[in-house]
Amino acid sequence: MSAHVEEIHSHGPGIPTFAKVWVALLVMTGAEVLLAYEQVPTLIMLTVLLGLSVIKAALIIAYFMHLKFERLSLFLTLFPMLILCIVLMLIFLGDAYRIPNMRPPG
Amino acid sequence: MSTQVTAAATGSLWEGGRSPYLTNSKKFGMWLFIISDALTFSALLFAYTYSRVSNPTWPTPFHFSPSIIFSSVMTFALLTSSLTMVMAVHAMNQGNRSAAARWILATMAAGATFVGLHLTEWMNLINNEHVTPFGNEWGVPLFGATFFAITGLHMTHVVIGLIYLSIICQAVIRGKFKAEDVEVAGLYWHFVDLVWMFVFPLVYLMSAKI
Numbered sequence: 530m531s532a533h534v535e536e537i538h539s540h541g542p543g544i545p546t547f548a549k550v551w552v553a554l555l556v557m558t559g560a561e562v563l564l565a566y567e568q569v570p571t572l573i574m575l576t577v578l579l580g581l582s583v584i585k586a587a588l589i590i591a592y593f594m595h596l597k598f599e600r601l602s603l604f605l606t607l608f609p610m611l612i613l614c615i616v617l618m619l620i621f622l623g624d625a626y627r628i629p630n631m632r633p634p635g
Numbered sequence: 636m637s638t639q640v641t642a643a644a645t646g647s648l649w650e651g652g653r654s655p656y657l658t659n660s661k662k663f664g665m666w667l668f669i670i671s672d673a674l675t676f677s678a679l680l681f682a683y684t685y686s687r688v689s690n691p692t693w694p695t696p697f698h699f700s701p702s703i704i705f706s707s708v709m710t711f712a713l714l715t716s717s718l719t720m721v722m723a724v725h726a727m728n729q730g731n732r733s734a735a736a737r738w739i740l741a742t743m744a745a746g747a748t749f750v751g752l753h754l755t756e757w758m759n760l761i762n763n764e765h766v767t768p769f770g771n772e773w774g775v776p777l778f779g780a781t782f783f784a785i786t787g788l789h790m791t792h793v794v795i796g797l798i799y800l801s802i803i804c805q806a807v808i809r810g811k812f813k814a815e816d817v818e819v820a821g822l823y824w825h826f827v828d829l830v831w832m833f834v835f836p837l838v839y840l841m842s843a844k845i
Contacts, residue, residue, distance in 0.1 A: 544725065551718040558714065558835075562707050565840040566699065578836040585832045593717050593825045595818075603656040603663075607670050614674055618681040628689035 541598050550592045557581045665819045669826045672792075676830050679788065680837060683781040694773040695842040696764050705756045706839045709749050710831065716745030717828040720821045727814040732807050735817060739804040742824065746797050753790055757783075782838060789834055792827045799823060 561581055564574055591597035596604055656663055687693045697703055723738035760766045760782075768783040770776045803820045806812040 541725075541728075544722070547718060547721045547725075551714060554714050554832075555711065558707070558710050561836050561840055562703065565703060565843040566845060568843075568845055571841075575841065578840060582833050582836055586829050589717065589825055589829045589832065593721050593828075594822055600655070600657045603658060603666070606656070607666055611670050611673055615677045618677060621681075621685060622688070625685035625688040629691050 541595065542592055546592060550588050554585055554588060557585050659815050661815060661819045662822065665822045669822065672826065673830075676785075676788070676833070679781075679785050680833060683785060683838065686777040686781050690775050690777060692773065692775060693842075694771065694775055694778050695844045696760070696766065696773075696778075697839055697842050697844060699843065699845050701759060702756060703839060703843050705752055705759075706835055709752045709756075710835050712745045712749045712752070713828045713831050716742045716749070717825050719745065720824045724814070724818050724821045727807070727817040730814075732810065736804055736808045739800055739807065739817070743797055743800050743804070746793055746800070746824075750790060750793055750797070753786065753793075757786070785834055785838060789827070789830055792830070796824050796827050 561578055564577060569577070697706075719738050719741040723735045723742060726732075726734035726738055765772050766779045766782070768779045771779050799820055803812060803817060807817065
């Protein structure tokens with residue numbers, strides 16, 4: 530990443546790269562829709578969908594949002610904190626699973 | 636910008652008084668906004684997930700036709716708008732303002748298509764499936780509440796993006812604003828696309844009824 534520092538404006542990725550990323554995003558979206566059509570078991574489906582979404586997000590951030598060609602310090606300032614905060618939100622997941630069993634019968 | 640780049644390229648980055656990110660302040664400001672907005676959407680998606688997990692009778696009302704087909708076309712429109720936005724930034728970096736304005740208009744057209752299809756899909760859900768933000772026929776009101784909150788907030792972002800791009804576009808045509816302004820608008824637009832990459836599978840595809 531830091532190797533690109535001095536060439537931010539002159540040597541970004543070209544149009545063929547953007548087109549390839551766009552095609553990759555479309556193919557992954559197609560795969561997701563196919564998965565929904567095939568009615569795969571929920572847990573497998575959720576895992577694959579989230580995995581593909583993270584890859585798609587990474588492609589958009591890296592190429593379309595140009596972060597791959599910015600300084601590494603920009604990435605390090607913004608993203609570890611974001612990822613940590615998002616992972617912290619998982620802390621209530623156990624409670625969500627317990628709620629259905631805590632309802633009074635009837 | 637170029638003098639700033641030269642100054643920042645020498646010496647340690649973290650001593651202060653330099654530009655550690657080697658980027659202009661508008662772009663950095665937009666990045667900070669994007670990170671905070673990403674947390675907002677994450678919180679909403681987690682709220683949706685937890686509501687769903689704690690309700691074993693969560694409905695799956697999205698038939699393949701029209702809901703999944705509609706939302707897939709909407710996804711295609713947003714992804715394509717991201718490509719046209721990149722092309723606008725690329726044209727602007729090369730100093731081609733008329734091409735940049737055309738690409739921005741193409742981006743706005745795709746964005747408007749997204750909003751139009753989304754509203755049609757909403758009306759289908761409201762009129763045919765009788766889902767509102769406060770209740771539905773399946774007795775799980777949280778479904779409508781979370782669905783309309785997430786997709787509504789996202790659609791609001793798209794509409795704000797359309798207004799933002801229209802301001803940028805007319806300025807580009809009139810010879811105002813620099814390439815970096817178009818790039819910053821592009822960052823916002825790509826973020827809206829990025830959020831949809833999570834909303835579409837989690838809200839639509841996970842609730843598909845084939």
